[in-house]
Amino acid sequence: MAARGFDVANHRARMLTAADIAHADLILTMTTTHVEKVVALYPDAMPKTFTLAAYATGQEVAIPDAWGKPMAAYRAVLDQLDLYLPLALAKAVASR
Numbered sequence: 533m534a535a536r537g538f539d540v541a542n543h544r545a546r547m548l549t550a551a552d553i554a555h556a557d558l559i560l561t562m563t564t565t566h567v568e569k570v571v572a573l574y575p576d577a578m579p580k581t582f583t584l585a586a587y588a589t590g591q592e593v594a595i596p597d598a599w600g601k602p603m604a605a606y607r608a609v610l611d612q613l614d615l616y617l618p619l620a621l622a623k624a625v626a627s628r
Contacts, residue, residue: 536610548570548573548574550574553570553574553576553577556577556580557580558580558582558587558624559577559580559581559582560581560582560583560584560587560620561581561582561583561584562583562584562594562595562596562597563583563594563595563596563597564583564592564594566583567581567582567583583595584613584616584617584620585612585616587620587623588615588616588617588619588620588623589616589619593612595609595612595613595616596608596609
């Protein structure tokens with residue numbers, strides 16, 4: 533991530549909360565399993581929860597978890613994020 537200009541040294545994962553759901557207009561996940569887990573915990577989140585790829589392109593493509601894998605796996609995830617994030621951002625902005 534540092535090679536891309538992102539400092540994630542202080543980033544820590546945390547559990548999603550009801551307050552997060554209430555505050556969010558849009559919830560994007562990496563996989564359909566993540567979508568299912570969010571909706572199972574917070575059914576009201578269903579209409580605003582999508583995988584990043586599906587929201588960005590209409591195609592359901594999982595973005596694999598690179599945690600604990602070789603650096604090439606992280607690069608592959610970053611390549612997918614480079615593809616999908618600008619599309620998702622443009623769609624989210626256009627829908628406001």
